[in-house]
Amino acid sequence: MNAEIYLDNNSFIHRLDPRTKITIFLLTFIAILLFEDPLWMMPVTFFILLQLVISGSIHNLRRIRYILIVLTISSLVLWNLFSKGITPLFWIFKVESFYFSIARTLLMTLMISAGMILISTTRNEELVLGMIRMGMPYRVGFAISTALRLVPTIASSTQTISQAQRSRGLDLDSGSLVERVRKFLPLLVPVFISTIRNTNIFGMALESKGFGAREKRTFYLKLEMKKADYLVLAFAILFVAASITFSIMGYGQIAGLTRF
Amino acid sequence: MKEVISMWKNTRMIILVALSAAIYAAFLIVFKGGIPIIPGITEVRPANVFPPVFSLLFGPAGAWGSAIGNLIGDLFGGTLGIGSIFGFVGNFFLGYIPYKMWGATFGLVNKKDMSQTTNNVKKLVAFEIIALTASAACGIIIAWYLDLASIVPFAFLSITITINNFAAACVLGPILLALLYPRVKRWGLIWTDIMKPEEVSVGVAKNLGSILMIVGSLGGLIVGIMVALGLAGQTFYGFTGEQGQVAVWLSVLPFLVLIVIASFMLSGREQFVEDEE
Numbered sequence: 001m002n003a004e005i006y007l008d009n010n011s012f013i014h015r016l017d018p019r020t021k022i023t024i025f026l027l028t029f030i031a032i033l034l035f036e037d038p039l040w041m042m043p044v045t046f047f048i049l050l051q052l053v054i055s056g057s058i059h060n061l062r063r064i065r066y067i068l069i070v071l072t073i074s075s076l077v078l079w080n081l082f083s084k085g086i087t088p089l090f091w092i093f094k095v096e097s098f099y100f101s102i103a104r105t106l107l108m109t110l111m112i113s114a115g116m117i118l119i120s121t122t123r124n125e126e127l128v129l130g131m132i133r134m135g136m137p138y139r140v141g142f143a144i145s146t147a148l149r150l151v152p153t154i155a156s157s158t159q160t161i162s163q164a165q166r167s168r169g170l171d172l173d174s175g176s177l178v179e180r181v182r183k184f185l186p187l188l189v190p191v192f193i194s195t196i197r198n199t200n201i202f203g204m205a206l207e208s209k210g211f212g213a214r215e216k217r218t219f220y221l222k223l224e225m226k227k228a229d230y231l232v233l234a235f236a237i238l239f240v241a242a243s244i245t246f247s248i249m250g251y252g253q254i255a256g257l258t259r260f
Numbered sequence: 261m262k263e264v265i266s267m268w269k270n271t272r273m274i275i276l277v278a279l280s281a282a283i284y285a286a287f288l289i290v291f292k293g294g295i296p297i298i299p300g301i302t303e304v305r306p307a308n309v310f311p312p313v314f315s316l317l318f319g320p321a322g323a324w325g326s327a328i329g330n331l332i333g334d335l336f337g338g339t340l341g342i343g344s345i346f347g348f349v350g351n352f353f354l355g356y357i358p359y360k361m362w363g364a365t366f367g368l369v370n371k372k373d374m375s376q377t378t379n380n381v382k383k384l385v386a387f388e389i390i391a392l393t394a395s396a397a398c399g400i401i402i403a404w405y406l407d408l409a410s411i412v413p414f415a416f417l418s419i420t421i422t423i424n425n426f427a428a429a430c431v432l433g434p435i436l437l438a439l440l441y442p443r444v445k446r447w448g449l450i451w452t453d454i455m456k457p458e459e460v461s462v463g464v465a466k467n468l469g470s471i472l473m474i475v476g477s478l479g480g481l482i483v484g485i486m487v488a489l490g491l492a493g494q495t496f497y498g499f500t501g502e503q504g505q506v507a508v509w510l511s512v513l514p515f516l517v518l519i520v521i522a523s524f525m526l527s528g529r530e531q532f533v534e535d536e537e
Contacts, residue, residue, distance in 0.1 A: 064336075067289070111335075112335075112336060115335040115336060137268070139268045139269075139274050142278070143274050143275075143277040143278040143281065143324070143328065144278075144328055144332075146275070146282070147277075147278045147281035147282040147285065147328055147332055148282075149282075150278065150279065151282050151285050151286050151336070153282075154282050154283055154286035155286045155290065158286060158287070158290065178431060182431065182432070184306060184432075185432060185436065188287075188432070188436060189436070191283065191287075192283060192436075192440060195279050195282070195283055196276075196279055196444065197443075197447065199275050199449055200447060200449070202275050203271045206271050207271050212269065212270075212271050212274075
């Protein structure tokens with residue numbers, strides 16, 4: 001299993017400055033959260049899909065398709081139950097709560113997609129530098145980016161260890177919830193140990209390269225905002241401003257819906 | 261809270277933040293596709309065994325690791341949203357309270373053996389008390405905010421998060437800690453082996469701090485639920501009743517203040533006893 005999420009393409013999205021991509025990522029969340037009617041979420045859905053296709057990040061979404069499928073099914077069912085409507089659809093389900101469940105499912109998948117686009121198109125070092133340039137202390141930025149980079153590696157080693165333990169007879173798929181949780185112990189310990197054991201070497205490697213030697217650090221990588229960055233940012237800000245305006249005006253809500 | 265800031269000067273502590281965040285996030289993501297409780301908000305989280313274990317082993321690095329790991333888990337699990345802000349704060353406290361309370365558990369952890377492992381019954385009891393307190397603190401912090409924002413009712417969410425956090429920590433935590441401690445200690449990665457005592461806050465009246473932390477967390481949970489059930493018409497396991505009620509907001513707020521005050525009273529410096537010997 002390839003643990004690397006970054007895709008080494010040269011798409012328009014890849015070439016954008018990491019600060020632009022981080023800002024778009026944050027603005028996307030605002031736009032997603034504004035509406036509860038799935039139809040009003042279509043514009044932002046279109047732009048995220050466009051980014052997924054242009055950047056090739058859609059390939060990475062396929063890697064987590066099982067999680068996406070489970071989330072989609074559970075969300076469609078449960079949000080129907082967690083909301084009430086007035087127009088009957090079938091059995092206990094109402095039209096309004098059905099729309100709302102679609103909106104919540106879209107919200108989840110779009111958020112995952114937005115995150116996937118960011119890390120599929122931005123190298124780790126670019127992401128850190130982008131966050132630092134936006135005001136984050138570089139040590140914190142380093143910790144976050146290292147964690148982001150390690151998540152797929154750890155997930156991958158979890159899978160490997162899981163297969164190894166299964167081949168020794170560990171049955172993770174049967175028993176009650178508590179029993180299943182307990183069975184994860186032979187996975188938790190090796191994953192933890194294999195991840196933590198190299199901390200000292202990692203630390204020495206960093207310090208030998210001057211990490212933490214000075215309060216302010218310099219970077220080999222230079223970031224530069226180009227015309228395309230400003231244009232994309234201007235568009236994104238206008239888009240979100242328009243979405244906020246429509247939301248304040250009361251558009252994008254589902255009439256007759258009672259949440260919870 | 262001094263060490264929460266001062267730890268960022270230490271390279272190994274920074275790496276431990278990253279590694280604990282990555283482990284926590286990876287396991288959270290694995291279980292995102294498991295059993296959702298409220299899709300987009302929370303799900304059954306066996307990975308919640310990690311914050312108290314990270315906290316006792318890595319101290320403030322475990323606290324930051326829990327907070328950042330939860331945020332990354334939200335990002336890749338599709339649960340990132342307004343709630344993630346207080347999810348960050350709640351999970352920070354889930355990883356912050358255990359190491360701060362460990363040395364102030366009314367004598368359950370002996371002053372001569374402050375080792376952060378469950379190698380005797382008293383320490384096991386201390387671990388469970390601490391895990392329950394931290395779980396409740398995390399629960400009321402997140403639920404208070406989400407009720408205030410009229411997203412999820414306090415009564416349902418606070419109890420769900422508390423049970424969710426505590427179940428994993430209660431069952432797996434002591435075993436995991438006992439298994440991991442000897443190795444982590446051998447590698448010199450226990451937080452008291454990395455940091456210096458002077459980098460850690462001194463604290464005042466630590467046992468009183470522990471009492472205030474327990475009262476703030478569990479008291480906030482009980483009082484908040486009672487007010488939510490009584491005045492806001494909410495139910496334990498349902499979504500009925502009104503959210504964003506001032507009564508719930510005001511009744512839980514003093515307990516949150518207590519948690520913050522207790523955080524400043526507790527120290528963690530007493531755990532450096534082995535180094536001093």
